[in-house]
Amino acid sequence: MTISSALAIYFVLWWVVLFAVLPFGVREKVGDAGDEVAGADPGAPRLPRMAQKVLWTTIVSAVLFAIGLYAHRQGYLNLDRLGDLLGFPR
Numbered sequence: 001m002t003i004s005s006a007l008a009i010y011f012v013l014w015w016v017v018l019f020a021v022l023p024f025g026v027r028e029k030v031g032d033a034g035d036e037v038a039g040a041d042p043g044a045p046r047l048p049r050m051a052q053k054v055l056w057t058t059i060v061s062a063v064l065f066a067i068g069l070y071a072h073r074q075g076y077l078n079l080d081r082l083g084d085l086l087g088f089p090r
Contacts, residue, residue: 001069001072006065006069009065009068010061010065013061013064013065013068014057014058014061017057017060017061017064018053018054018057021053021056021057021060022053024053024056025049025052025053026045026048028045028046028047029042029043029044029045029046
């Protein structure tokens with residue numbers, strides 16, 4: 001795997017994990033408290049904690065990427081093996 005393909009895979013994985021992590025920890029929305037905040041959507045979280053979510057996204061993405069890279073280097077993630085598992089002829 002080249003450096004550019006590894007970076008591209010990590011970039012896509014990071015964004016997928018970010019969208020999975022975004023709803024964690026959202027307890028109160030702007031519209032739930034009863035007071036109106038000018039310019040804020042009523043469904044927006046009051047405390048989004050984006051720095052914390054970006055940190056967790058980076059950690060989880062790095063672990064998942066390391067597991068995937070290990071599996072790739074061991075030969076578990078290649079097209080020939082996948083074709084054999086799915087029953088495609090060579």
